[in-house]
Amino acid sequence: xxxxxxxxxxVARSLFARSGYQQASMSEIIAATGLSAGAIYNHFSxxxxxxxxxxxxxxxxxxxSSDELPWDFxxxxxxxxxxxxxLTRFFAITWGEAATVxxxxxxxxxxxxxxxxxxxxxxxxxxxxxLDLTGSELETWLDMLAAAVLSVFTGFVMQSTALANFxxxxxxxxxxxILRQG
Amino acid sequence: xxxxxxxxxxVARSLFARSGYQQASMSEIIAATGLSAGAIYNHFSxxxxxxxxxxxxxxxxxxxSSDELPWDFxxxxxxxxxxxxxLTRFFAITWGEAATVxxxxxxxxxxxxxxxxxxxxxxxxxxxxxLDLTGSELETWLDMLAAAVLSVFTGFVMQSTALANFxxxxxxxxxxxILRQG
DNA sequence: GTCTATAGAGCGATAGAC
DNA sequence: GTCTATCGCTCTATAGAC
Numbered sequence: 001x002x003x004x005x006x007x008x009x010x011v012a013r014s015l016f017a018r019s020g021y022q023q024a025s026m027s028e029i030i031a032a033t034g035l036s037a038g039a040i041y042n043h044f045s046x047x048x049x050x051x052x053x054x055x056x057x058x059x060x061x062x063x064x065s066s067d068e069l070p071w072d073f074x075x076x077x078x079x080x081x082x083x084x085x086x087l088t089r090f091f092a093i094t095w096g097e098a099a100t101v102x103x104x105x106x107x108x109x110x111x112x113x114x115x116x117x118x119x120x121x122x123x124x125x126x127x128x129x130x131l132d133l134t135g136s137e138l139e140t141w142l143d144m145l146a147a148a149v150l151s152v153f154t155g156f157v158m159q160s161t162a163l164a165n166f167x168x169x170x171x172x173x174x175x176x177x178i179l180r181q182g
Numbered sequence: 183x184x185x186x187x188x189x190x191x192x193v194a195r196s197l198f199a200r201s202g203y204q205q206a207s208m209s210e211i212i213a214a215t216g217l218s219a220g221a222i223y224n225h226f227s228x229x230x231x232x233x234x235x236x237x238x239x240x241x242x243x244x245x246x247s248s249d250e251l252p253w254d255f256x257x258x259x260x261x262x263x264x265x266x267x268x269l270t271r272f273f274a275i276t277w278g279e280a281a282t283v284x285x286x287x288x289x290x291x292x293x294x295x296x297x298x299x300x301x302x303x304x305x306x307x308x309x310x311x312x313l314d315l316t317g318s319e320l321e322t323w324l325d326m327l328a329a330a331v332l333s334v335f336t337g338f339v340m341q342s343t344a345l346a347n348f349x350x351x352x353x354x355x356x357x358x359x360i361l362r363q364g
Numbered sequence: 365g366t367c368t369a370t371a372g373a374g375c376g377a378t379a380g381a382c
Numbered sequence: 383g384t385c386t387a388t389c390g391c392t393c394t395a396t397a398g399a400c
Binding site for chain 1: 201202204205271274275276277278279280281282283287290291294295325326327329330332333334336337338340341343344345346349352353355356359360
């Protein structure tokens with residue numbers, strides 16, 4: 001049953017987000033679902049499989065609406081992160097885990113790729129209407145901008161998670177400055 | 183003995199960098215040092231203490247020389263990371279762990295703070311010679327620039343660790359562009 | 365300061381009944 | 383599909399001799 005699977009994943013994700021992937025034990029997760037070991041292992045063959053399912057977060061909130069200006073889109077993403085500190089923490093935990101668990105690395109690569117594609121789409125739409133670039137100039141420009149936006153995004157996650165005196169508003173200011181220049 | 187302590191820390195760090203903090207076991211570390219459990223626990227009272235000692239990396243390679251231009255300094259830091267992929271990985275692992283282990287969070291905060299201080303110092307030196315800003319304008323400008331540089335730095339670590347198709351040269355290009363503008 | 369040996373707890377995963 | 387019970391292993395940390 002597909003629904004039971006998502007129930008388990010959601011419970012597991014919230015424990016991974018609180019304690020970390022390794023520190024959250026299967027027993028805790030099992031207890032938190034209200035099910036039993038046998039039930040969980042009927043849906044997931046190992047803890048690693050459950051981990052990578054939990055890492056695959058729904059990114060719909062980070063999709064551009066069709067009439068958004070590129071920098072408004074990026075700022076909206078950042079503010080989304082700011083209001084959901086648990087999600088930000090979970091990204092940081094997941095990206096760190098990706099360095100040692102290949103199954104999670106694959107998910108992170110896929111998800112940052114999705115984010116990148118969306119960034120490129122919204123900037124392309126804008127650039128085609130407003131800028132006068134040749135085809136290859138445009139592609140180079142988009143590549144660089146995607147690196148910039150991903151950097152702003154990952155930078156926000158890392159700094160807001162790791163720095164005691166992080167100032168989000170100053171960070172937005174910096175992001176706005178670099179993303180408007182084109 | 184202080185020297186024995188550093189020996190142990192170095193061995194532990196290389197195992198943490200390879201497998202992650204939780205996945206590297208005390209037994210592995212003990213075996214790799216060639217010592218015994220008793221010897222290690224004579225120098226460190228717990229695995230967590232050893233972890234936070236290992237997290238405190240020597241950052242001298244990321245210090246500005248007194249005649250460097252700010253963007254040259256930043257680019258040199260990035261190229262330093264590029265040539266030492268094990269260190270980059272280790273940063274990613276450590277920052278992720280910081281989200282769940284307070285003792286590591288304290289070290290990361292301290293180290294990113296150090297990096298920030300150095301960035302500010304080198305930009306301040308340059309700005310005082312080349313720009314004409316009032317005192318408070320200068321401080322605001324430096325704050326924003328520090329956020330930018332930290333973002334470029336953490337972004338490089340995350341993206342080069344997590345993205346399969348990461349293009350370092352394009353990243354440098356983006357970094358150069360935003361850090362020259364002032 | 366370092367050794368050997370082991371305590372004591374918790375882990376991920378499985379077997380087999382229902 | 384879910385349960386109970388438990389296997390077999392590994393983990394961090396300590397005790398006590400030297």
